[in-house]
Amino acid sequence: MTEPVRVLSAGSMRHAFPAVVSAFEQVTGIAVSLTLGPAGLLRGRIEAGEAFDLFASANMAHPRRLASIGIAEDAVCFARNRxxxxxxxxxxxxxxxxxxxxxxxxxxxxxxxxxxxxxxxxxxxxxxxxxxxxxxxxxxxxxxxxxxxxxxxxxxxxxxxxxxxxxxxxxxxxxxxxxxxxxxxxxxxxxxxxxxxxxxLPLIEYGVAVRTNAGTGARRLRDFLLSPRGQEILQETGFSPII
Incomplete structure (x- = not known):
């Protein structure tokens, strides 16, 4: 049985990400395991060795940090907030x-x-x-x-x-x-x-990064976040879409 995609996400996504996950699982049949928390603490846990496949942060700096040290691929902005x-x-x-x-x-x-x-x-x-x-x-x-x-x-x-x-x-x-x-x-x-x-007001951009060498499920979830349906769900839950 395929392991679920392990997602560590900023706590401010607590209303949005369950809806995203539900829609993604329905479309793809790929299971997702979701953990929420302050993004800076999650980044520290990842650097300390915690397993993950996809990291969604309330800023761009934390996923870019993981990319800079080779733990994750390049960060992509997937939503904005204020x-x-x-x-x-x-x-x-x-x-x-x-x-x-x-x-x-x-x-x-x-x-x-x-x-x-x-x-x-x-x-x-x-x-x-x-x-x-x-x-x-x-x-x-x-x-x-x-x-x-x-x-x-x-x-x-x-x-x-x-x-x-x-x-x-x-x-x-x-x-x-x-x-x-x-x-x-x-x-x-x-x-x-x-x-x-x-x-x-500061500019608030949310970044997503996939673990280096992660499976296709994590990349499909990232792509779903960036898709018109993913962006629609984010907008419905109070975020500003990027498209």
Whole structure:
């Protein structure tokens, strides 16, 4: 019996990749084993010897790193995402008052963990872009940011808690989040999903790389991600297609 294609994927694909896998398995009959986690930690596990066939990262840097040391083939961009802010509805955050609210030292800013998770890296890029235009503000935000998820020592989500629990539990007033995740709470009156001003937004490209000498199944899955049907599924789950 053919072994399943072993996929290690960025955790922000947790709603998209199961749908991709289901469609791929239906079309090809090829089984897939999916593991999700912070992309930086997954890359470290791969470098330490963990078996995989295909790696999907929330940035291009991690798969390119694996390609540079011969573990994987060249990385290909397969999707794009964007950052937004998931906030307490009663905070009154808007795109227009974004700088004012985030500059308030009493506002608790939550992010993912830079280095371990690209979402944290992207959030800190927002602070860097703010700093470049408004000296002092970006560094102050960065120093106050609470790195609450996506790290090697981050606690798991408690059973029964939704994705906005860090806000409802009072750990943060707002979280800098991928839109693909935050959009799922847009209809919840407890939250507001707010666009970050465009001048502060980093480019977010997701990269996929196949293990060097992997079987044809991994390459077929990569090609499916890039196909019109794969791109359609990604768009349906909150990502921006590349075609």
């Amino acid at each position: 950052l937004c802010v998931l906030a307490r509805a009663d905070l009154g955050l808007t795109t227009e008052n974004f700088l004012t609210v985030l500059s308030d030292p009493s506002v608790k800013i939550g992010t993912s963990t830079p280095g371990d998770d690209p979402a944290g890296d992207y959030a800190f890029q927002v602070f860097d872009r703010i700093e470049a235009r408004h000296p002092g503000r970006g560094e102050a935000m960065k120093s106050r940011a609470r790195q609450l998820v996506g790290g090697r020592n981050s606690p798991p989500t408690p059973p029964g808690k939704g994705s906005g629990y860090l806000i409802t539990d009072g750990e943060a007033d707002l979280m800098i989040s991928y839109y693909s995740n935050a959009r799922l709470l847009e209809a919840d009156p407890a939250f507001s999903v707010v666009d970050i001003p465009g001048e502060f």
